[in-house]
Amino acid sequence: MYKKNIMLLLFSLLLGLGGVASAENSQDFGDYVVHFNALNTSHLPPGATREYGIKRSKNRGMINVAVLRKIMGTAGKPVAAEVSAVATNLTGQKRTISLKEVTEGTAIYYIGDFPITHEETLRFAVSVKPDGQNDTYEVKFKQQFFTE
Numbered sequence: 001m002y003k004k005n006i007m008l009l010l011f012s013l014l015l016g017l018g019g020v021a022s023a024e025n026s027q028d029f030g031d032y033v034v035h036f037n038a039l040n041t042s043h044l045p046p047g048a049t050r051e052y053g054i055k056r057s058k059n060r061g062m063i064n065v066a067v068l069r070k071i072m073g074t075a076g077k078p079v080a081a082e083v084s085a086v087a088t089n090l091t092g093q094k095r096t097i098s099l100k101e102v103t104e105g106t107a108i109y110y111i112g113d114f115p116i117t118h119e120e121t122l123r124f125a126v127s128v129k130p131d132g133q134n135d136t137y138e139v140k141f142k143q144q145f146f147t148e
Contacts, residue, residue: 027137032070032079032128032137033076034066034068034126035066036065036066036139036141037063038061039061039062040062040145040146041054041057041061044062059117060115061116063085065109065126065128066110067079067080078107078108078109081128081131082128082129082136083099084126085097088123089122095122097114098112118148121144122142122144124140125139
């Protein structure tokens with residue numbers, strides 16, 4: 001039950017239903033929709049961060065990515081993918097974000113954490129290649145973080 005609650009929390013944060021300050025977006029790529037967000041890990045419950053090996057701190061951010069294959073009449077089917085992410089701050093410093101796949105029940109998503117500073121704006125470049133597909137999709141977004 002505990003794992004199910006954590007999965008529900010992370011998925012609701014991904015879909016922007018978590019009620020915390022986060023950026024939630026999705027981008028359509030024909031047969032697939034990529035959902036993505038970034039938030040400060042201090043907004044996550046301690047149990048969730050322990051469970052997934054994410055450091056809970058006001059100075060850490062987390063990215064969350066999910067890929068859904070469109071299926072008529074449904075919200076879509078989660079699919080596995082090759083996912084990578086890089087964050088670049090406004091001075092051009094790059095951070096490669098190590099992502100790990102989380103699979104719980106039918107949900108599949110990719111999470112990774114990274115250092116942040118107060119009022120820092122990061123530009124994210126996320127590369128997604130759904131399993132069994134030749135095409136790689138690129139998602140770009142930016143997020144400002146507040147640590148105070």
